Amino acid sequence: MxxxxxxxxxxxxxxxxxxxxxxxxxxxxxxxxxxxxxHSDQITDQVKLGRRLWDANNCMGCHTIMGEGAYYAPDLTKVYERRGPKYIKTVLNFPGGWQLHGRRMVQYNFTEQEKDGIVAFFKWVGNVDLNGFPPKPSLQSEQK
Amino acid sequence: MKFKSQKVAYYFFALSMILLLLQLTYGFIMAFAHMGFDGLHSIIPFNAATATHKNLLVVWLISGFMGAAYFIIPDESDNELYSVPLALIQFWSFAIVGVIAVAGFHMGWFEGRKFLEIPRPLDYLVAINVILFLANIVMTIYKGKRHTTTAMVLTAGLIFVAVLYLPGMVWFDNHTVDSFFRWWVVHLWVEGVWELVMGGILAYLLIKLTGVDREVIEKWLYVIVGLTFLSGILGTGHHYYYTGVPKYWLIIGGIFSSLEPLAFLGMTLFAVTMYKKGNKKHPNKLAIYWTLNSAIVSFLGAGLLGLAHTLPGVNLYTHGTLVTAMHGHLAFWGAYASIVLAVMSYAMPLLTGRKIYDNSIGHLAFWLANVGILGMTAAFAAAGVAQVYLQRIAGMDFMVVQNELHPHFFVLILAATVLSVGVILYVVNFYKFGLPNDEAIVKEEEFKALQTN
CATH class of the missing domain: 1.20.5 (Single alpha-helices involved in coiled-coils or other helix-helix interfaces)
Structure with a gap:
């Protein structure tokens, strides 16, 4: 034994x-x-600024990115592709806080430069090779 | 208790109780917000509530671990604690840093990294605090008359907890690298060195409560913590799957994280077997209940429910959904909340001299809390699975799906109410013990007659 x-x-x-x-x-x-x-060579100062703001405002406290974070608000991994820069910038500083289907976001007061940084960060994240995440909805692809 | 200095543990236990109640409160705020009742949004937005809920969890558990160490280490080392004033300074600074962190979250002061939301300047204070704590514990062991495996495993666990906090304090420009090292902290904590702490406390409680020979218990303790690291270190890979790393992490993470339940299964078999082998004469029934609960529910929550979504093919669909919340809640409850509640149930009668071992409030607290958390797990499971099918398989919009999940959150709130009643009853019992008392100091080991089979 x-x-x-x-x-x-x-x-x-x-x-x-x-x-x-x-x-x-x-x-x-x-x-x-x-x-x-x-694509770490694409991490510009703008992307770094965006990530600093992402951290400092605890965006992960509601959203997920790369599937990590909280499950209160949509995953933002592919938000650049899905919504485009204009939409993202509108949401951030929306008076009274952006509100869709009942859930409210915090209203931020980012400068134009900061908003560009956040968009650049999302654009960079969207291009990262995530081994197939997020998955394509299988029912939808069959219908098409 | 055998030594006057063990009384320090009481402060940490009391802080744990307060923070646990607060944690539950924030849980309710979040659950109501999920159902659309976010009336507190302007004062406590959801991201402040999550940060508070998660960090209160971490802090009340660590406070419980510290209290456990201050109680167990002098007993195991057969000597007074190295310095009581140092322990008190450490306690108050710990509590103050905690209050500042929580207040900061409400004013938007974050570091925004899941589980590590405490801002960097406070991290340094935490680090200093933990060094004070460890110095006190290590000096106690060093000056002690006895060096036991149980004390060593517990202390090694606590030291590694501190060391592994460091990778979370470095800034990386690349979000993927940041995430990579964030998991060194979070995963290697809860699926690694925290299990060492849990194993150490579990072994101590089993030695005290069952009367089985120390050598037998400590041998199996080694096997269990061996299994923990054998699976848990490379099991870190299951957090890396979709974060921008090479594909081999899918295979390595998949295989080794699937083995992680073995350590928890070992924990269950270990505790149940030792209890059966033991003489079952110990009067502190509540401590026995909580100890066995920790060993059994950790296997269900951390082991089985973790296994349920750890394979890459499954995790691709469940990653980032409420399925994770299902696993997380029962895992923390079983492995860590229950072991802290167990060690408190064991220590409080000895600290205060009041024999609250087996009262009906205590039993009711035990059953309500467990039924409540199981109900919550079921509600999260239903919500999570529904979310996966509607959002990830059928491709519906995130928010549209969320609005369909309201009934599950209603069930969640009901179950959480049952859990909260249980916890409140536990706190009532805790309060009834009163303060630690010098009259409770005894020269001989308490229940010595019971500790040999």
């Missing part, structure tokens, strides 16, 4: 072994994978 020291060895050995694999994959992902998948 398993002894306590064997159990300890299993714990320490297993942890170290899988940690090393995990770190190796991390390096490969960051060095070889991410730049290609995310």
């Amino acid at each position: 398993l002894s306590k020291s064997q159990a300890k060895l299993f714990f320490l050995g297993g942890t170290v072994f899988f940690l090393i694999i995990f770190l190796a994959l991390t390096v490969d992902t960051l060095v070889n994978g991410v730049p290609k998948h995310t």
